[in-house]
Structures are given as structure tokens and as C-alpha cells.
Amino acid sequence: MAIPRRALIIIGVVVVLAIVGVIVGVVVTKDSSSSTSTSDGTSSGSTSSGSTTTSSGGTTKSSSSTKKTSTSSGSSTITSDPTSVTYSLAAFAIGDWGTTVTQDSCCQSSGYTDYDINAENVVANVMNQQAADAEVAPKVVIGHGDNFYWSGINSEDGRDSRFTTTFEDKFDGDNIKTIPWVNVLGNHDYGGADYICSSGDNTAKCSDSTELVTALKNKFSWQSGYTSPNDDRWILEDHFYVYTIEDSTSGVSIDIFNIDSNDADSHGAQETCCQCYGYAGDDDDTCDNISRGDDACCGGDTDMYDACVDQLTSWADDSRTQLAANIANSTATWKIVNSHYNP
Numbered sequence: 001m002a003i004p005r006r007a008l009i010i011i012g013v014v015v016v017l018a019i020v021g022v023i024v025g026v027v028v029t030k031d032s033s034s035s036t037s038t039s040d041g042t043s044s045g046s047t048s049s050g051s052t053t054t055s056s057g058g059t060t061k062s063s064s065s066t067k068k069t070s071t072s073s074g075s076s077t078i079t080s081d082p083t084s085v086t087y088s089l090a091a092f093a094i095g096d097w098g099t100t101v102t103q104d105s106c107c108q109s110s111g112y113t114d115y116d117i118n119a120e121n122v123v124a125n126v127m128n129q130q131a132a133d134a135e136v137a138p139k140v141v142i143g144h145g146d147n148f149y150w151s152g153i154n155s156e157d158g159r160d161s162r163f164t165t166t167f168e169d170k171f172d173g174d175n176i177k178t179i180p181w182v183n184v185l186g187n188h189d190y191g192g193a194d195y196i197c198s199s200g201d202n203t204a205k206c207s208d209s210t211e212l213v214t215a216l217k218n219k220f221s222w223q224s225g226y227t228s229p230n231d232d233r234w235i236l237e238d239h240f241y242v243y244t245i246e247d248s249t250s251g252v253s254i255d256i257f258n259i260d261s262n263d264a265d266s267h268g269a270q271e272t273c274c275q276c277y278g279y280a281g282d283d284d285d286t287c288d289n290i291s292r293g294d295d296a297c298c299g300g301d302t303d304m305y306d307a308c309v310d311q312l313t314s315w316a317d318d319s320r321t322q323l324a325a326n327i328a329n330s331t332a333t334w335k336i337v338n339s340h341y342n343p
Contacts (some may be wrong), residue, residue: 088247089254090136092127092179095144095340096186099166120170128173139245141179142256145186145340151196151203152189153222158201163226163234178231182243183223184258185236186340190219193271193287195278196308203278205299209307216311240319242326255332259319263312264341273308274298319343 099120131138148166153159171177190196195203197215206212224236235243239260246253263269274297276287283296290297298305320343327335337343 087136088250088252089245090134090138091140091142091245091254092131092138092176093142093144094123094127096146096188097123097143098147098149098188099170100149101162101165120166124171124173124176127171128175131173131175131179137175138179140243140256141176141181142336142338143181143183144338145184146188146192147183147185147223149188150192151194152185152191152219154198154203155201156218156222159222159226163228167234168228168230172230178233180231180233180235180243182256182258182338183234183236184260184338184340185220185223185262187262187264187268187272189223190216190262190272190312191275193275193277195275196272205278206275206304209301209304212304212308213311216308239315240322242330244332246332251333253332254334254336255326255330256336256338257323257326258338259323259343260312260315261319261339261341261343263309263316268341269309269312272312273305 097120099117127141148162153162187193191203195205196212196219197204197206206215220236220239223234224238226234226236228234237243237258241258243256243258244253245256261268262272270290270292271287274287274290274292274294276283276290276296279299280286280290280296286296292305293300293302298308323337323343
């Protein structure tokens with residue numbers, strides 16, 4: 001099943017893509033009152049490999065600059081020197097990173113190579129090396145979702161084993177294994193267009209709307225309830241929550257607003273709720289043109305489909321409502337919105 005291409009929106013955040021997919025990190029620069037989290041990396045509810053750095057003066061400008069304006073032509077010249085600024089905060093950001101247990105490829109039709117199935121190992125090694133070499137060590141890894149391909153965590157019994165195989169044993173370098181990971185869920189964490197329900201550790205057809213909605217909630221709780229043996233580094237507090245990092249010396253702080261945006265119009269709620277790859281198998285032609293009421297969309301059960309969309313929409317609407325209120329009350333130097341899709 002191919003991973004859909006979606007927009008990459010990074011404003012004031014430097015990101016190196018880890019694996020093909022959506023990465024969203026929106027920096028909100030509006031000044032506004034009290035943050036809901038504490039100074040050195042804690043969270044509160046109702047976070048591609050890359051790095052974010054913030055200067056000690058409380059801005060994300062990469063250098064001191066000189067602006068020369070010519071009154072005759074109206075033109076201006078700005079020169080910058082990133083090496084002249086001292087940074088006090090850093091963070092890594094990574095999305096669509098959750099490899100499969102079987103190391104199968106998303107991209108065979110595009111020219112399959114071993115680099116694809118080994119991508120997570122390579123990225124983890126790069127992150128570990130960068131954390132060691134950086135002048136300012138990252139305080140957090142901001143995870144943009146799609147943590148477990150293809151269909152998320154399928155059972156509570158199999159949860160810890162899956163985390164060990166594709167998370168703990170991958171990102172286990174000495175320089176990164178105790179850094180907090182601040183997460184949201186992506187569409188693949190909610191089923192990724194396969195069956196949302198499960199039987200044991202395998203996906204299975206849902207019998208009715210109630211079972212489907214329960215399965216969606218389980219997909220979330222099985223990740224949010226996980227406890228990492230490495231300093232409890234896995235963080236997923238709620239569908240919306242705020243996590244703050246701060247440098248006590250400079251006073252620079254960043255509020256990370258984590259939201260659930262899986263009601264997205266493109267490759268979001270429709271694909272997740274139709275579950276076409278469960279009903280139609282690996283039939284890309286059918287699943288690329290699926291719509292509500294089709295046999296390959298919830299087996300034609302529109303009540304089940306609507307219940308699924310309603311649940312994803314409810315979480316997303318509540319996330320956006322809380323986001324607006326919390327940003328207005330935030331006193332952090334910088335604000336970052338962490339989301340799988342454009343919120």
C-alpha cells in the first residue's frame with residue numbers, strides 16, 4: 001500500500017525528512033498568558049528526522065542581521081551569519097517513521113531497494129550521531145504520527161513486543177534513548193485504510209459501528225498507555241495536550257501543542273474509515289477511487305462509516321478548539337503545533 005504524499009509545512013523548524021510522508025510543524029509566533037506545562041520538559045492535557053533550534057534571545061532567526069535600505073530604489077539588502085548566534089534550545093522532529101515488523105516496502109513500484117527497509121535504522125543512527133555532535137543537545141523528539149505501519153497497534157497483548165521491535169530497539173543509541181518523544185497519531189496508527197478492528201494481533205472486519213468506534217479508541221489507548229523502559233520517554237497524553245521545553249539560563253521556552261487532525265479531507269478520515277484495503281485487499285485501483293456507500297467502503301455499511309468519521313471529527317474539532325484557547329493563553333517564547341496533517 002503506497003503512502004500518500006501530503007503537504008510539508010514547517011515554519012521556523014528545520015527538518016530533515018526521515019521517511020516519505022507528511023511532516024507538520026507549524027510555529028505560532030503570536031505573543032499571548034500562562035502556559036499549561038512546566039519548564040524543563042513536561043506536559044499537560046485538557047512533538048523525517050530533523051532539529052529545531054532557538055536562539056537565547058528568544059527568536060528563531062538564524063543569525064544577527066544588518067538591513068540596508070536605499071531610499072532611491074526602495075530595495076533592501078539583508079546579510080546573515082548563522083554561526084554568530086548562540087542557541088539555547090534544540091529539538092528533533094520525525095514523522096511517518098514507524099517501520100513494519102516484516103520490513104516490507106511502501107515503494108516497490110517506485111524502484112525498491114534495501115535502503116527503504118533499512119531506513120529507520122539509518123535515521124536512528126543519524127539522530128544518535130547528531131545528538132552527540134550538537135552544541136545544544138535536543139530536549140525532545142517531536143513525533144508527527146504514523147508511528148506503527150501499516151495499521152497501528154492491533155492488540156494490548158502485542159503492544160509491548162511491537163514497541164520493542166520497531167521503537168525501543170531502533171532508537172537505542174546512548175545519546176537519544178532517554179530523550180522524551182512527544183507524539184501524535186497519524187492515519188496509519190488508526191488502521192491506515194486496513195480493517196480497524198482486530199482479532200488477536202491481526203486486523204479483522206468490524207461487526208458493527210459500536211465495535212468500530214471501540215477499536216478506534218483502543219488504537220489510541222494502546223499507544224497512550226505504553227510505558228517505555230527508557231526513562232518513560234514515550235509521551236502521548238491525549239488527543240490534545242501541551243508539552244513545554246525551556247532553557248532556564250536564557251529563559252527561552254517553547255510550547256508544543258499536540259493535536260489530533262485525522263479528520264483530514266485528503267488521505268484522512270475517508271480512507272481510514274472505508275478500510276478499503278481490508279475489504280478489497282491490495283487493490284489500489286479500487287481503493288484509489290473509493291467513496292462512502294461503495295462495497296469496498298465498510299462493505300457498503302454507511303452507518304458504520306459515518307460513526308467512524310464522526311469519531312475522528314469529534315477528536316479533531318475538540319483538538320482545534322483547545323488549541324485556539326491554549327495558544328491565546330501561552331506565554332512561551334515560541335509556539336509549535338505538532339500534527340500529522342495541516343490543522
